[in-house]
Amino acid sequence: MSGGWAQVYDALAPTYDEMTTGNGWSANRRARGLLAPLGLVPARVLDLGAGTGQTAVMLHELFPAAALTLVDPSPGMLERARAMMSDAGVSGAEVVAADAASFLRADDRQWDLVAAIGFLELVPDLFEVLGLAATRLAPGGHLVVSHEPLLDDGSVQAAPVSVVSGDQRVRRHPREDVERGAASYGLERVASDDGVAFERSEGGGPAVNELVVWRAAVDR
Numbered sequence: 001m002s003g004g005w006a007q008v009y010d011a012l013a014p015t016y017d018e019m020t021t022g023n024g025w026s027a028n029r030r031a032r033g034l035l036a037p038l039g040l041v042p043a044r045v046l047d048l049g050a051g052t053g054q055t056a057v058m059l060h061e062l063f064p065a066a067a068l069t070l071v072d073p074s075p076g077m078l079e080r081a082r083a084m085m086s087d088a089g090v091s092g093a094e095v096v097a098a099d100a101a102s103f104l105r106a107d108d109r110q111w112d113l114v115a116a117i118g119f120l121e122l123v124p125d126l127f128e129v130l131g132l133a134a135t136r137l138a139p140g141g142h143l144v145v146s147h148e149p150l151l152d153d154g155s156v157q158a159a160p161v162s163v164v165s166g167d168q169r170v171r172r173h174p175r176e177d178v179e180r181g182a183a184s185y186g187l188e189r190v191a192s193d194d195g196v197a198f199e200r201s202e203g204g205g206p207a208v209n210e211l212v213v214w215r216a217a218v219d220r
């Protein structure tokens with residue numbers, strides 16, 4: 001279930017890339033900065049919450065030989081992603097309309113790299129998605145994510161749940177809980193970065209995201 005976010009992003013799709021240019025969306029640039037020094041050569045890359053393809057383009061630029069699968073519950077965002085893939089010269093990318101948890105439950109392929117950028121605060125259960133993604137990593141595979149950690153700063157980000165509208169919620173967890181969850185799924189942290197992901201609209205202040213790369217054990 002995408003918790004109603006698919007319709008929100010369908011409506012946002014035509015202006016999403018312009019909006020993220022304007023609000024300084026930094027997660028993909030920062031994910032690239034974490035992944036590049038690791039020297040990975042992934043053959044199969046899964047991009048969950050792919051949106052209009054910004055994450056997938058970054059992954060293709062880093063790993064041009066990798067086969068890419070893009071997953072997102074918003075058909076409008078995926079339509080844009082297909083166009084962005086074509087403009088970027090990415091051929092043969094697989095595009096699947098599904099929410100992350102449903103896809104990971106139904107598809108038992110293994111991936112050398114899984115990306116979950118920009119949506120873990122939107123899902124009903126971040127830990128479910130992390131746990132499922134961990135089970136789909138090939139031995140020694142990597143998971144790169146962003147999430148909006150719960151802060152103790154009196155800002156909007158100090159609330160564990162923000163109601164956006166209807167059944168759309170933004171959910172936040174302490175960094176330590178996310179790390180504890182990842183460790184319990186057999187993941188080892190290899191890189192991370194904390195910083196402003198974007199400026200919220202209407203004076204909502206900076207949205208802080210933690211970017212993390214975890215590695216699955218080789219002998220799992």
Ligand SMILES: C[S@@+](CC[C@H](N)C(=O)[O-])C[C@H]1O[C@@H](n2cnc3c(N)ncnc32)[C@H](O)[C@@H]1O
Binds near residue numbers: 048055098099100
């Ligand atoms: C902020 S955008 C991020 C898109 C892209 N990764 C980027 O960095 O530009 C969030 C995306 O997550 C998708 N999304 C919402 N709920 C989701 C879920 N449960 N599973 C997977 N994707 C979801 C939305 O449709 C939207 O395309």
